[in-house]
Amino acid sequence: MEAALELAGRDGLEGLTIGLVADRMRMSKSGVFAHFGSREDLQIAVLKEYEKRFVEDVLLPSLNEGRGLPRLEAMYGRWIDRISVEISSGCIYVSGAAEYDDRPGPIRDELVGMIRSWQAELVRAIKQAIEVGHLRADTDPAQLVFVLQGFVLSVHFNTRLMHNKDSVTRARAGFSQLIGVYRAPAQSPIRLAPRNRNL
Amino acid sequence: MEAALELAGRDGLEGLTIGLVADRMRMSKSGVFAHFGSREDLQIAVLKEYEKRFVEDVLLPSLNEGRGLPRLEAMYGRWIDRISVEISSGCIYVSGAAEYDDRPGPIRDELVGMIRSWQAELVRAIKQAIEVGHLRADTDPAQLVFVLQGFVLSVHFNTRLMHNKDSVTRARAGFSQLIGVYRAPAQSPIRLAPRNRNL
DNA sequence: CTGGAAAACGAACGGTCGTTCTATTTTTTT
DNA sequence: AAAAAAATAGAACGACCGTTCGTTTTCCAG
Numbered sequence: 001m002e003a004a005l006e007l008a009g010r011d012g013l014e015g016l017t018i019g020l021v022a023d024r025m026r027m028s029k030s031g032v033f034a035h036f037g038s039r040e041d042l043q044i045a046v047l048k049e050y051e052k053r054f055v056e057d058v059l060l061p062s063l064n065e066g067r068g069l070p071r072l073e074a075m076y077g078r079w080i081d082r083i084s085v086e087i088s089s090g091c092i093y094v095s096g097a098a099e100y101d102d103r104p105g106p107i108r109d110e111l112v113g114m115i116r117s118w119q120a121e122l123v124r125a126i127k128q129a130i131e132v133g134h135l136r137a138d139t140d141p142a143q144l145v146f147v148l149q150g151f152v153l154s155v156h157f158n159t160r161l162m163h164n165k166d167s168v169t170r171a172r173a174g175f176s177q178l179i180g181v182y183r184a185p186a187q188s189p190i191r192l193a194p195r196n197r198n199l
Numbered sequence: 200m201e202a203a204l205e206l207a208g209r210d211g212l213e214g215l216t217i218g219l220v221a222d223r224m225r226m227s228k229s230g231v232f233a234h235f236g237s238r239e240d241l242q243i244a245v246l247k248e249y250e251k252r253f254v255e256d257v258l259l260p261s262l263n264e265g266r267g268l269p270r271l272e273a274m275y276g277r278w279i280d281r282i283s284v285e286i287s288s289g290c291i292y293v294s295g296a297a298e299y300d301d302r303p304g305p306i307r308d309e310l311v312g313m314i315r316s317w318q319a320e321l322v323r324a325i326k327q328a329i330e331v332g333h334l335r336a337d338t339d340p341a342q343l344v345f346v347l348q349g350f351v352l353s354v355h356f357n358t359r360l361m362h363n364k365d366s367v368t369r370a371r372a373g374f375s376q377l378i379g380v381y382r383a384p385a386q387s388p389i390r391l392a393p394r395n396r397n398l
Numbered sequence: 399c400t401g402g403a404a405a406a407c408g409a410a411c412g413g414t415c416g417t418t419c420t421a422t423t424t425t426t427t428t
Numbered sequence: 429a430a431a432a433a434a435a436t437a438g439a440a441c442g443a444c445c446g447t448t449c450g451t452t453t454t455c456c457a458g
Contacts, residue, residue, distance in 0.1 A: 010301055011301070012297065012298070090300065090301060094297060095297045097297070097356050097359075097360045098211065098293060098294045098296075098297035098298070099211070099297070100360070101289065101359035101360040102209055102210070102289060102359070108360075111360070112360060112361060112362075115360070115361065116361065119361075142365075142369070143369055143372060143373070146353055146357065146366065146369040146370075146373070147349070147350070147353070147369075147373050149353045149356060149357065150346070150349030150350050150351075150352055150353030150373075151346070151349050152349075153349055153352035153353055153356055154345055154346070154348045154349030154352055157296050157348060157352055158345065158348065160296075160300035160301070161296045161299070161300040161307075161310070161311060161314070162311060162314065162315065162318075163311075166341075167345065170341070170342055170345040170346075171345075173342060174342070174345070174346050174349075177380065181376065181380065
């Protein structure tokens with residue numbers, strides 16, 4: 001799995017090949033093959049392992065932050081952190097997006113499901129930030145997610161392909177500026193009517 | 200070329216294969232091969248043709264707009280137009296970015312050069328918008344380009360992979376909002392000291 | 399220690415790939 | 429109409445791919 005994840009990060013899921021994994025492991029092709037049953041199963045296994053680590057490294061720690069802006073900031077910050085750590089290995093979500101946007105099948109379904117659930121987590125955090133009064137009530141959560149996703153993709157694009165080193169800084173600056181637009185005007189911490197729905 | 204461009208849009212430059220082009224053209228592999236000399240030359244030829252069309256469809260018409268915000272808006276608008284037309288065919292710049300960000304060689308060099316020159320055009324247009332007083336003097340052109348690039352990538356990502364249909368609308372909304380942040384406060388059209396440098 | 403299960407191996411198959419080579423056809427030019 | 433040039437075809441090669449199959453090795457419980 002470790003070797004497969006590494007190769008998938010470098011060459012993409014589509015470039016992940018049983019023979020390459022076998023080489024790196026100093027095993028025979030058929031030996032590796034037997035572990036996964038098929039190449040597609042290998043690719044899906046890699047994808048699931050990648051998601052597991054993403055959730056562990058990005059989502060879960062952010063839930064320790066209080067609801068609202070702090071949590072959203074943590075989620076975004078760790079997301080960017082992860083992308084910038086991966087400048088040498090490549091994000092499977094991003095490369096997979098290009099590889100499977102036109103290729104239906106189980107791998108694509110898996111990929112879309114993972115990203116959808118991450119975007120849903122972001123929407124949820126934004127809604128909470130609105131609820132607790134950190135963001136303006138007319139904030140469109142999906143619009144915010146669209147822009148944040150763009151920042152992350154732009155970091156990936158500009159660092160890995162264009163070799164621009166200041167992209168991470170720009171992504172953080174963009175976030176601050178964006179939140180500046182959506183931030184609710186300073187107000188005493190008015191307790192909203194305690195609606196415990198949607199928690 | 201037409202067939203090659205189509206295939207490259209669908210399967211990416213790396214998925215572009217001489218045999219597939221030959222099939223679509225009802226020609227023999229060797230027949231197609233002889234025209235380009237090698238697969239890599241085919242890929243580069245496709246890339247150059249793609250850039251030619253990009254310049255013709257996106258850049259050149261925008262230069263008819265007056266300097267400053269109108270021209271920048273035209274460039275961005277046509278850029279988004281192109282991406283949304285390509286939702287079924289795929290943008291070679293975007294898919295190529297994922298394919299070649301880790302694969303040095305002539306194709307990558309070509310790709311990076313094209314994108315760099317487009318980003319330079321954007322920077323130039325933004326600087327002009329600052330000069331003519333449409334955007335605030337403290338606007339960071341590279342930051343703006345970073346965000347715009349993110350919008351475009353997010354459109355590609357969210358429409359092609361995630362099948363979200365409102366991404367184009369979101370990209371335009373994001374642009375308006377962003378320009379709103381950077382727009383210079385309304386002022387009588389003060390003639391700046393005529394500095395003709397940097398035109 | 400032993401027997402059976404699990405894991406790894408190595409060779410082979412059919413497939414696609416880019417590329418090379420030699421013919422053959424088509425087009426252009428003289 | 430003949431000759432030169434360009435385009436296309438077809439078969440073959442070596443490489444890599446996923447997969448299958450039969451064998452061998454490794455491991456571990458009884």
